[in-house]
Amino acid sequence: MKFIYQSWWKVLAVVTIIYTLVAGLTFHVPTLPILHETIRNLYFHVPMWMAMLVIFSISVWYSIKYLRTGQEAYDLIAVECVNTGVVFFIFGLVTGMIWAKYTWGEYWSNDPKQNSAAIAFLLYCAYLVLRNSIDEEQRRAKISAVYNIFAFPIMIVLIFILPRLTDSLHPGNGGNPAFGKYDLDSRMRVVLYPAFIAWPLIAVWIATLRYRIRLIENKRNTL
Amino acid sequence: MKKILLSFLMLFLSTFFSFAQQTTGVEMADQMRSSGKIYVVIATIVIVFIGLAIYLFTIDRRLKKIEREN
Numbered sequence: 001m002k003f004i005y006q007s008w009w010k011v012l013a014v015v016t017i018i019y020t021l022v023a024g025l026t027f028h029v030p031t032l033p034i035l036h037e038t039i040r041n042l043y044f045h046v047p048m049w050m051a052m053l054v055i056f057s058i059s060v061w062y063s064i065k066y067l068r069t070g071q072e073a074y075d076l077i078a079v080e081c082v083n084t085g086v087v088f089f090i091f092g093l094v095t096g097m098i099w100a101k102y103t104w105g106e107y108w109s110n111d112p113k114q115n116s117a118a119i120a121f122l123l124y125c126a127y128l129v130l131r132n133s134i135d136e137e138q139r140r141a142k143i144s145a146v147y148n149i150f151a152f153p154i155m156i157v158l159i160f161i162l163p164r165l166t167d168s169l170h171p172g173n174g175g176n177p178a179f180g181k182y183d184l185d186s187r188m189r190v191v192l193y194p195a196f197i198a199w200p201l202i203a204v205w206i207a208t209l210r211y212r213i214r215l216i217e218n219k220r221n222t223l
Numbered sequence: 224m225k226k227i228l229l230s231f232l233m234l235f236l237s238t239f240f241s242f243a244q245q246t247t248g249v250e251m252a253d254q255m256r257s258s259g260k261i262y263v264v265i266a267t268i269v270i271v272f273i274g275l276a277i278y279l280f281t282i283d284r285r286l287k288k289i290e291r292e293n
Contacts (some may be wrong), residue, residue, distance in 0.1 A: 005287070007280075014276040021268050025261055031249040205279065212286050216293055 004208040013201035020044075020195040028187050034103055041099045043191050047199035048092035049159075054200035055085040055207055056124075060152045063145035075141035076218065078148060079131065080210040084203055086124050093117060104169050113170035116158040123151050123158075 003009065024043035032039060059081035066074035096114070097107045108114060127147055134140035163173040255261045 007283070010280070010283070014273075017272060018269055021272060022265055025265050025268075026256070029251075031251055033249050036250050037252045209279070209282060209286060212290065216289060219293060 004212070009201055010205050013198045013205065016194045016198035017202065020191050020198065023191045024195070027191055030188075038099060038102055041095065042188065043195050045092065045095040045099055046192070047195040048088050048095060050196045051199040051203035052085050052088040052092060055081050055088065055203045056152055056155065058204070058207070059085065060149055063148040066141060066145045067149075070138075072137070072141065072218070073215070075145065076214045077207075077211050078145060080214055081207045082124060082127055082148065083210060084207040086121075086128070087206075088199075088203055089121055089124065093121065100169075109169065111163075111170060112166045112168045113159070113163040113173055116162050120155040120158040123155055127151055 020043055024040055029037075029039050059078045062074045062077040062081065065071075066078060093114075096117075100109065100111070100114070101107045104111070127144060130147055131140055131144045134143060163170060166173075252261070255264075
């Protein structure tokens with residue numbers, strides 16, 4: 001865990017995102033009806049979900065580790081990862097809503113993708129509420145770790161699997177082609193993939209900052 | 224007769240033009256790119272992001288100080 005105190009990967013993430021900001025607005029994109037220039041949202045909307053996915057995965061990993069070892073620090077990592085992940089969840093939802101307004105016509109058109117994303121959001125809100133409702137530390141850690149392990153696959157099913165099985169406006173769902181079909185010329189990939197790496201790094205960075213604060217608070221409370 | 228022919232010709236030409244527009248008519252912000260105004264937008268976004276990044280780095284540094292004291 002030494003790397004959370006190092007700064008090379010933080011600088012890397014910042015530089016990469018600055019690159020995607022510049023390249024994302026200037027590089028070539030396919031000209032498509034309805035989407036027009038909004039296709040560039042792909043570089044900023046999808047990485048939010050990528051960041052959320054990575055940070056929630058880390059959270060589950062440490063929840064499992066907590067249940068196996070009972071070390072309090074692992075529980076703290078799991079919570080702060082969820083706290084950060086929820087923020088990126090909101091970013092993903094809101095950017096998706098804005099994009100939907102200008103391509104699907106409504107901010108919220110009760111699309112399966114939108115609805116199940118909202119349910120998954122409540123799922124993680126429930127995790128945070130559950131944590132705050134239990135006073136005893138070990139019980140809290142154990143119960144919330146178990147909840148977290150169950151919430152993660154349900155979130156995956158809700159956001160990434162169920163919308164695929166029904167009719168959805170969202171690309172890649174319900175028979176709609178994903179954007180992978182459009183950027184076959186790979187010119188979009190040179191921006192999209194760096195963004196996929198950099199935004200999760202930013203999320204991890206924020207989570208580690210929160211975790212370090214939590215460690216200090218925890219130390220003070222136990223003294 | 225001549226008028227009718229001419230109007231038919233006009234009709235034909237107008238459909239031709241409208242079809243021509245359809246094939247190339249996906250609207251992109253080409254004007255913004257050619258006038259260079261897109262760089263104003265990029266500059267704004269990049270400045271905001273650099274500001275936030277510096278902010279995160281200062282939080283990181285302050286936290287390091289507190290960690291050393293603890």
